[in-house]
Amino acid sequence: MWLIFRKELLELVRDRKTLFFMIALPLLIFPLIFGGMFYFTAKAVTDSQTKTLTYAVSGAEYAPELIAALMQVESLELKQVEGDLSDSKRVEEVIKAADVDFVLQIPSNFSNDVRANGQLILKLVLNDAQLNSVRSRIRDVTDEIEKVNQRNAFASLNISESIQEAMLDPILIEKVNLADKREQAGAQFGGLIPYFMFILCLQGAMLPAADIGAGEKERGTLETLLLSPIERHKIVLAKFLTIATAGVTSALITVLSMALWTLVVSINMPMGPLVEFISTIDWVDFILVFLMLVPVVATFASLLLTLSIYARSFKEAQGYMSPLMIFVFVPVIVTLIPGIELKGIWAWIPLTNVALAIKELVKGTMDYVQLVGIFGSSVLLAGLLLAFCVYWFKQEKVLFR
DSSP: OHHHHHHHHHHHHHOHHHHIIIIIIIIIIHHHHHHHHHHHHHHHHHHHHHSOEEEEEESGGGOHHHHHHHHTOTTEEEOOOOSOTTSHHHHHHHHHTTSSSEEEEOOTTOOSOHHHHOSOOOEEEEOTTSOOOHHHHHHHHHHHHHHHHHHHHHHHTTOOHHHHHHHHSSOOOOOOOOSOHHHHHHHHHTTHHHHHHHHHHHHHHHHHHHIIIIIHHHHTOHHHHHHSSOOHHHHHHHHHHHHHHHHHHHHHHHHHHHHHHHHHHHHHSOOHHHHHHHHHSOHHHHHHHHHHHHHHHHHHHHHHHHHHHHOSSHHHHHHHHTTHHHHHHHHHHGGGSTTOOSSGGGGTSTTHHHHHHHHHHHHTOOOHHHHHHHHHHHHHHHHHHHHHHHHHHTOHHHHTO
């Protein structure tokens, strides 16, 4: 068995395409993809907040102080537009023609005297399908005017500042959070860890699995292997271990790559909260997270090998394996839904229970007794699938279909 395992590993290492997907892809491509995605997303948000927007005003004569305050904002530029901007059709034409980014409509009863005019409504007309932060920019200006108007109104009524605060916010809710920083961060990001790890383990094992089973059929080397004086179940175990090794290696390389890139980026960018969160996770929990991946990888390896043995060709095997991504995606994505915890039926659903256990380990709230049942049930599932794979491999109608 170990001789075949060694032979499969050597063939795996010699295959440049497989090495690319196992090493180069997670080491360089994935970090560049995710890093680029976060960089351009952050850049788009920053640009939307700092980009200079043009605007026109209807009823500017009713609020000279507001217009003066808006003109002080560097990222806003007032433009004169022909036509009656109080007419909704004309405003729609202006916005669609992109003459300005937005139109501010000020009512005729606008006044700084809150007692006399009550609540005022400013209409902001724009194409809100774009990321532009228009409302927040206007809100920053109007908030300052509101505060002044509120103080003047209360002063005219001879109301003390303490009563003013109570009238503006009659009931305060003071939150006392008993969760530590690790638990809070783990609740937000803990579900992403098993999601990426499971996908990476499956992705890293798919190509070797297709080559080890269906690939050998195409090359005609499977018959030679079957003629050797080695029991069938040992051949299956050797191939199974090769696929599992490839999956774990791909996942570990990806995690180490992410950690390395995070360290490199943190030299030039402040990443204190991330480093602080990682430092709070106990090394025992890190080991347990890795151990929980073992039966998951074994499950993937058994399924992939079964499909690869059944397929007539490498291409057909890839066609069978691709839908597995959906079957992995669905139970793992459940862990990202708020309110889903490692209780009740969720503790018995394959893959979902392991993903939830990893999330609890990251949060630091895991009941370690539960790990025994979850790990045991996952090992049992992997063992049953491996046993079926051995049975499948012994069927001549499967091997030579």
